[in-house]
Amino acid sequence: MNQLFWLRSDLRVADNTALAAAMNAGPTIALYLITPTQWLAHDDAACKIDFRLRNLRALSARLAALNVPMLIRCVADWQAVPAQILGICHEHHVDGVHINDEYGVNEQRRDDATAEALQRNGKTLHRHLDQLLFAPGSVKTLAGECFKVFSQFRKVCYARLSYSLPHCLPVPAAQAPMCIASDPVPNTVDGFALPDDALQAYWPAGEDAALTRLGAFAQQALADYQLSRDFPAEPGTSQISPYLAAGVVSPRQCLHAALAENQGELDSGNPGAVTWINELLWREFYKHILVSYPRVSMGRAFRTETDALPWRHAPDELIAWQQGRTGFPIIDAAMRQLLSTGWMHNRLRMVTAMFLSKNLLIDWREGERWFMQHLIDGDLAANNGGWQWSASTGTDSVPYFRLFNPLSQSTRFDPDGRFLRHWLPELGHLNGREIHNPAKQNGLFASIDYPPPVVDLPMSRARALTAFRQLGETL
The missing domain is CATH 1.10.579.10 (DNA Cyclobutane Dipyrimidine Photolyase, subunit A, domain 3)
Structure with missing residues (x-):
């Protein structure tokens, strides 16, 4: 039976947990859902949507080289997602659907509803850890609770990373060709204005662009990061965050890039590398908070x-x-x-x-x-x-x-x-x-x-x- 890789915030082929699992399980089809009403409800920026579309076009070419067709479907919002996924599964004889987990309340509810719809029809939703180094709920205090203080959270993360460093998955081997045509990626989506050429040029799309930017930062600016990161006129930051948010690069790739320049040290060695790794862990910390305290993604204060x-x-x-x-x-x-x-x-x-x-x-x-x-x-x-x-x-x-x-x-x-x-x-x-x-x-x-x-x-x-x-x- 075929497998469906449902793309969300993971627009890459290298070190992609769900893609690797799907292709290991059988012939794989990729799917991306355009959901304009949902994006508007979540206040997604027009430039963010354009960036995703541009990265989707670059990804489509990378998937084509792996003989993985990419389908594009448009539904208004996430309530329509379970029926849409189920319909694609029936149409293309899909047995398993693979996703990389997302962590907002609405995202969790969407995925739970999809899992239930698939289960009722004898199919399975396979969830994978991808956009984090540690699964939410797996880094806990001695009392079994989510950490509320970053320094304590960071200490446990360092301890775990020191003896169990997550590795980066290679690009999967190409599968046999499938008789399914890929859909073209639209240039625009109604409700989201196209940004100007200068903005697009400043944020080039694709994994190659992301890894080039990451590599240049690691080799040229990481060592002085703790000194230059606070000066906005200086090129002292990585500016990799858009690529992390869209999943064009993974946190594991970022971590390994820093470790490579710091002789494998996590919390010692070059102060710039240590400081930047801390920033990666702040990102991790806030996602763990999001899961443990859902109110923060529902317009409520943590306090x-x-x-x-x-x-x-x-x-x-x-x-x-x-x-x-x-x-x-x-x-x-x-x-x-x-x-x-x-x-x-x-x-x-x-x-x-x-x-x-x-x-x-x-x-x-x-x-x-x-x-x-x-x-x-x-x-x-x-x-x-x-x-x-x-x-x-x-x-x-x-x-x-x-x-x-x-x-x-x-x-x-x-x-x-x-x-x-x-x-x-x-x-x-x-x-x-x-x-x-x-x-x-x-x-x-x-x-x-x-x-x-x-x-x-x-x-x-x-x-x-x-x-x-x-x-x-x-x-």
């Missing part, structure tokens, strides 16, 4: 008491933040980077998130949604985890009284204003001191086409601290 915070309804300030017109150059440059490239430097994700949730005291969920609507690397667990960390509503989050000052963050991490000048050309003529805080320049500010600050920083800090303190007093 449920913080849902009572008096978030402000300030639509004008929210729009100013969204469009990069707050009057704080580091915030505005970061937001314009997001709008233009579909990506934002990680240090600036924290700075902009803290500014919205604390200085403006606007509900972190507004920011979480805006990021998902524009990020090419939008990932529910990572995005939610980062926002709740910054807003002090999440697990192992920053203390509520810690607020990043956007002015000091700007002068510290973009001292000569190179990043600011790139994204804020209207400030390009200002010197290194003036550009970080143009509103402070006497008589100069009025001649600049740049908005005044939307908030007074000392006042906004005091307001945020009062809100959190009062919350504690009422609980």
